[in-house]
Amino acid sequence: MDKKISSAVIKRLPRYYRYLSELLDQGIDRISSRELSRQMNVTASQIRQDLNNFGGFGQQGYGYNVEMLKGEIGKILGLDRQYQVIILGAGNLGRALANYVGFEKRGFIVSAVFDIDADKVGRTVGNLKVRDMNDLSGYVAQNSVDIAALTLPKAKAPEVARRLNEMGVHAFWNFAATDLNLPPEAVVENVHLAESLMRLSYNIANLTIK
Amino acid sequence: MDKKISSAVIKRLPRYYRYLSELLDQGIDRISSRELSRQMNVTASQIRQDLNNFGGFGQQGYGYNVEMLKGEIGKILGLDRQYQVIILGAGNLGRALANYVGFEKRGFIVSAVFDIDADKVGRTVGNLKVRDMNDLSGYVAQNSVDIAALTLPKAKAPEVARRLNEMGVHAFWNFAATDLNLPPEAVVENVHLAESLMRLSYNIANLTIK
DNA sequence: TAGATTGTTAATCGATTAACAATC
DNA sequence: TAGATTGTTAATCGATTAACAATC
Numbered sequence: 001m002d003k004k005i006s007s008a009v010i011k012r013l014p015r016y017y018r019y020l021s022e023l024l025d026q027g028i029d030r031i032s033s034r035e036l037s038r039q040m041n042v043t044a045s046q047i048r049q050d051l052n053n054f055g056g057f058g059q060q061g062y063g064y065n066v067e068m069l070k071g072e073i074g075k076i077l078g079l080d081r082q083y084q085v086i087i088l089g090a091g092n093l094g095r096a097l098a099n100y101v102g103f104e105k106r107g108f109i110v111s112a113v114f115d116i117d118a119d120k121v122g123r124t125v126g127n128l129k130v131r132d133m134n135d136l137s138g139y140v141a142q143n144s145v146d147i148a149a150l151t152l153p154k155a156k157a158p159e160v161a162r163r164l165n166e167m168g169v170h171a172f173w174n175f176a177a178t179d180l181n182l183p184p185e186a187v188v189e190n191v192h193l194a195e196s197l198m199r200l201s202y203n204i205a206n207l208t209i210k
Numbered sequence: 211m212d213k214k215i216s217s218a219v220i221k222r223l224p225r226y227y228r229y230l231s232e233l234l235d236q237g238i239d240r241i242s243s244r245e246l247s248r249q250m251n252v253t254a255s256q257i258r259q260d261l262n263n264f265g266g267f268g269q270q271g272y273g274y275n276v277e278m279l280k281g282e283i284g285k286i287l288g289l290d291r292q293y294q295v296i297i298l299g300a301g302n303l304g305r306a307l308a309n310y311v312g313f314e315k316r317g318f319i320v321s322a323v324f325d326i327d328a329d330k331v332g333r334t335v336g337n338l339k340v341r342d343m344n345d346l347s348g349y350v351a352q353n354s355v356d357i358a359a360l361t362l363p364k365a366k367a368p369e370v371a372r373r374l375n376e377m378g379v380h381a382f383w384n385f386a387a388t389d390l391n392l393p394p395e396a397v398v399e400n401v402h403l404a405e406s407l408m409r410l411s412y413n414i415a416n417l418t419i420k
Numbered sequence: 421t422a423g424a425t426t427g428t429t430a431a432t433c434g435a436t437t438a439a440c441a442a443t444c
Numbered sequence: 445t446a447g448a449t450t451g452t453t454a455a456t457c458g459a460t461t462a463a464c465a466a467t468c
Binding site: 097106170173177 | 220221223224227228286287288289303305312313316318357380381383387388395397399401402404405406407408409410411412413416417
Binding site: 216218253255269270271 | 437439
């Protein structure tokens with residue numbers, strides 16, 4: 001990849017991917033930026049600008065081939081391979097993620113779940129036995145791990161992330177209510193549910209006023 | 211509120227709130243925009259600009275009083291009241307949200323959980339019995355509901371949201387992998403986990419290249 | 421060919437950063 | 445008072461939208 005793609009663009013790519021998937025499911029095989037813009041509530045200009053960061057996927061007078069475009073965006077997003085995911089923390093959220101089969105369909109394979117709590121270690125989550133957090137470095141040394149999902153208390157998350165990063169696991173899906181502050185070789189995607197809920201309450205508070 | 215606050219600013223407010231909460235927990239009672247900017251990895255200029263959308267909370271030569279500023283941002287975010295939350299869909303994620311006690315501490319009270327599946331109705335989640343989706347309109351008529359959390363399949367989410375909106379529930383915390391397309395009186399906060407994961411895989415794919 | 425629609429350049433708009441006078 | 449730091453204006457930077465020639 002040559003010039004830096006702005007994160008505003010990257011944030012929109014998965015939504016394009018979702019709409020294209022639905023169009024494909026509906027048996028629609030071509031779409032113009034104008035029609036897609038109508039369905040997605042964005043400008044046609046933005047769609048064309050976004051896509052042309054990566055290549056000219058369309059054809060004048062025709063539009064875009066849905067299947068081809070979905071495939072290209074999938075490749076850009078790195079969905080053309082599998083990822084081994086381990087979950088750190090077997091609490092409510094960790095168990096929910098482990099049980100969710102939808103991720104597996106997209107190539108994200110949950111291969112292990114860890115917890116520090118002796119009560120939880122050994123229990124079954126999904127079709128996995130919860131492992132002891134003390135066995136983490138052993139596991140990472142023996143198995144390929146692409147992504148660590150952090151669903152543990154905020155007090156412990158940064159330290160566990162730091163250790164994992166040192167062991168060579170550089171991608172983090174962080175659900176803990178804290179920033180990880182990792183060195184630049186790491187990539188972090190935060191899911192801060194409490195912050196999301198606060199944005200909602202802000203909008204409730206300002207709903208009637210605006 | 212007078213002039214429109216940009217959504218870029220609103221997205222940052224919860225993070226300020228989180229950092230101020232931690233400073234308060236550490237017993238720190240004043241902070242300058244410069245020091246906060248260092249801790250948060252943003253510019254001091256941005257912090258001052260953001261806060262001055264809402265008022266002059268600081269003092270020249272002194273900085274900001276942590277407790278006061280946290281309180282003000284809390285008020286702006288609507289955290290000075292309670293919200294009754296119902297959860298639609300008692301699957302893995304719905305149960306995880308219902309069981310998570312952290313939200314309650316911040317004033318978000320989960321008061322009911324609904325599901326359409328006869329196997330799930332009547333089961334206990336947290337300290338609540340799962341209700342039948344058919345009783346939804348009766349429940350909403352009898353009880354105050356501020357927020358509906360949607361943790362149901364994407365095929366059903368827009369229809370349930372539309373019905374709730376007509377019943378007077380206008381705030382949605384949407385975990386379903388779809389857009390809701392509600393009339394403008396509704397406010398929607400989306401948590402699209404699949405899209406979040408795709409952004410992570412994009413960054414993994416482009417990690418080495420950049 | 422005529423019509424449709426892209427890819428791309430230019431114009432506009434908005435958000436971020438820099439700078440500094442005001443003032444605690 | 446002198447030093448520190450805000451609130452705010454101005455400058456810069458980046459993202460979005462508009463326009464249209466290229467072309468299928």
